[in-house]
Amino acid sequence: MSIIGQAGSRITTLVSAVCNVNNNNSHGQNHHHHHPTTYHRNKACRSNIHMEKLIKETKQVLYKMTSEDQRDQSLVMIDALQRLGIDYHFHDEIQSILSNHDAFKEFKNNKDGSFKKELIVDIKGLMGLYEASQLNMGWEDSVLDEAEEFSSRFLKSWMPNLYDHREVRLVENTLKYPYHKSLARFMANDFLKDFNGFKGSWENIVTELARLDSDMIQTLHQKEVVQVSKWWNDKGLARELNFARDQPAKWYLWSMAAITDPKFSEERVELTKAISFIYLIDDIFDVYGSLDQLTLFAKAIERWDFRMVEQLPECMKICFRALDEVTNEFSKKVMNQRGFNPVHIIRKSWSSLCNAFLIESRWFASGNLPNAEDYLKNGIISSGMPLTLLHMFFLLETNINSTMAANDMLNDSPLIFSSISTILRLSDDLGCNKDENQDGEDGSYVDCIMKDQKGCSEEMVRNRVMMMISDEWKRINRECLIYSQHFSPIFMKSCVNFARMIDNYYFLIAENTPYDLIWDKLWYSMFLLKISFFR
Structure with a gap:
């Protein structure tokens, strides 16, 4: 050499x-x-x-x-x-x-x-x-x-x-x-x-060593995804909400990619539960509810009010009850392990997500796209990533009180949350990805910019968006290299892994890889199994 x-x-x-x-x-x-x-x-x-x-x-x-x-x-x-x-x-x-x-x-x-x-x-x-x-x-x-x-x-x-x-x-x-x-x-x-x-x-x-380690990890993750699938099936949500996606193995892949240390088995399973509800509620807003129903549903989540939910269709009642149950179970585990009860912060975060979904529903129902700035500000929240990272924070951090105070997390979202969420939102909009079970219509950041700035070609706008994604990666690097003491190392590494998963996933979309094959490729490349193994 x-x-x-x-x-x-x-x-x-x-x-x-x-x-x-x-x-x-x-x-x-x-x-x-x-x-x-x-x-x-x-x-x-x-x-x-x-x-x-x-x-x-x-x-x-x-x-x-x-x-x-x-x-x-x-x-x-x-x-x-x-x-x-x-x-x-x-x-x-x-x-x-x-x-x-x-x-x-x-x-x-x-x-x-x-x-x-x-x-x-x-x-x-x-x-x-x-x-x-x-x-x-x-x-x-x-x-x-x-x-x-x-x-x-x-x-x-x-x-x-x-x-x-x-x-x-x-x-x-x-x-x-x-x-x-x-x-x-x-x-x-x-x-x-x-x-x-x-x-x-x-x-x-x-x-x-790599071969033995891979065998060990593969066995562990097979057990975990079976555990997730059993939890999902026992909830019965796929039967009751048959318009929504039913893909627990795919949702688990996000947790598996982010939290890589074999020791964190329970944490991967718990994180997947939160991710599954993000997809579920997204489908309620995207393909099921009327605008009036969605407004009431978002208000019920904001107040965490069972009485308000009783006025809604049965599927929304079922979803809210299941979400309440999962949130309480999650908060109890964090309290037992960390001495901190996050239930109110978690509920507030679910409310923020639902309100962001509602804002999008109103935009698209009116037929008028917002300006690009408003779209992206709301889209960062509606990506579901801030909520996901918040759950992961409570699962992985040990000194929750001091870390939350140092990052002012009661009042603001940490910069690394915002950067990863922006990458997800912009990458998704570039990919214009349509899930096979979704019929709702979405706008995109590209559409909003082209509306705001007449005369810009789509190619120019897409290049600009790719530069924005690159800038967010630079911010992530600064957070890792300069401000990493704000969070524990394992949490920072898991955050960066989410950004990596997004990059790898949407690169496959950019290559026009069919939707189902993307997930099989991601799964098989890491564990020599196709995701269809778990269907």
């Missing part, structure tokens, strides 16, 4: 580490315990013993690589661990190697600060530089804007001239799914295909 190539691996590793912050401490979480048969229990025990052996061997290899003469090889190894999604086993060892490590300077000339000419013909170096550019925080003098333009331009120019299919796939995946904006497990299988390109003594150990 050339010096530039080493710098490429080095900077890619640093990119990987920035927002994959410490999540080793699970803060004394309560977790589900399953009771397998004796055969499966013994098999699992043998696998666990073998995994522990491999983890110990990998730690020993990493420890030996702390010397300066093996620093570059250690970074290649860390990059592999992170891309395979198994770095959570080695947080302390990785931090020890990465501390005080500055590699970006190796891409530039010392004299004039321009990019080294050697980079133009060094594909690994260009890929590393492109990965580094994704950490852009939006400073006016940021060299990372220049780095992204430089590296992407030359990587694209190389594509027609590459004859090695492996290299073509590597460059394509780098441009489509840069590590910082992608879910590690979403890309792990592709990375594993190319893993034979690494010739370290640690290769076999890491490959075997």
Whole structure:
């Protein structure tokens, strides 16, 4: 590997580490315990013993690589661990190697600060530089804007001239799914295909560990999605509200993608329950209720008033009663585990969501789109992401009172909530995604801008929206790199994972992937199972 190539691996590793912050401490979480048969229990025990052996061997290899003469090889190894999604086993060892490590300077000339000419013909170096550019925080003098333009331009120019299919796939995946904006497990299988390109003594150990870890995670998530499906079926909401979506496995995928540490099994299941009601209530507003019914429903949620609900159709009564039950159960669990009862904050957040849905219903019923600013302000809330992140906050944070006070969460939504929600709203509007079970009509931010600014072409507006999404990613980077002390590391990492899931999901939409195949691809790429397995 050339010096530039080493710098490429080095900077890619640093990119990987920035927002994959410490999540080793699970803060004394309560977790589900399953009771397998004796055969499966013994098999699992043998696998666990073998995994522990491999983890110990990998730690020993990493420890030996702390010397300066093996620093570059250690970074290649860390990059592999992170891309395979198994770095959570080695947080302390990785931090020890990465501390005080500055590699970006190796891409530039010392004299004039321009990019080294050697980079133009060094594909690994260009890929590393492109990965580094994704950490852009939006400073006016940021060299990372220049780095992204430089590296992407030359990587694209190389594509027609590459004859090695492996290299073509590597460059394509780098441009489509840069590590910082992608879910590690979403890309792990592709990375594993190319893993034979690494010739370290640690290769076999890491490959075997990745296989065992993947088997363990796959088994765990299968149990979780079955648990979610059982909860959903027991609620009977799909039968009673047959106009609404009935997709618990797909809703679970969001929780699974965001909260990746195996320890947080109960938290993934609980978060999925909240997400399911966001979809359910969205369908009530989108395809079922009249404007008068929806107005009364939103008012009943705002007051949390059972008497008001009695005036509504049966399906709305059922939904409200189920929502009340789930909210109370969730709040009781948080109270027992954290000593804080979030019931009033959660109810207020559900009210905000319903009011945002109602505003949209009124806009579309009138046939008049709002201006772009009003649309986006409301659309951030109606995306459901602020409510989702609030639930996740209560599930993952330990010092809830002090953290809420530090972020003024009683009066305002944290910036990272707003950025992720904006990315979701704008990405959804760009994709103009239509779920197969939805018949409601939606406007979009693109439509609103084109109404506000006559003469703008759709292409111009879409490019502008993509730049807005890029700016929100820069804000997320600032929150992670500068203001990360505002929240716990595990919560920050899970927030960024939501943004990554959005990026990966809507990129598949942009490639015109059929709706059902998107979910199968996301699921299969991470766990080698099609989502239809759970239907």
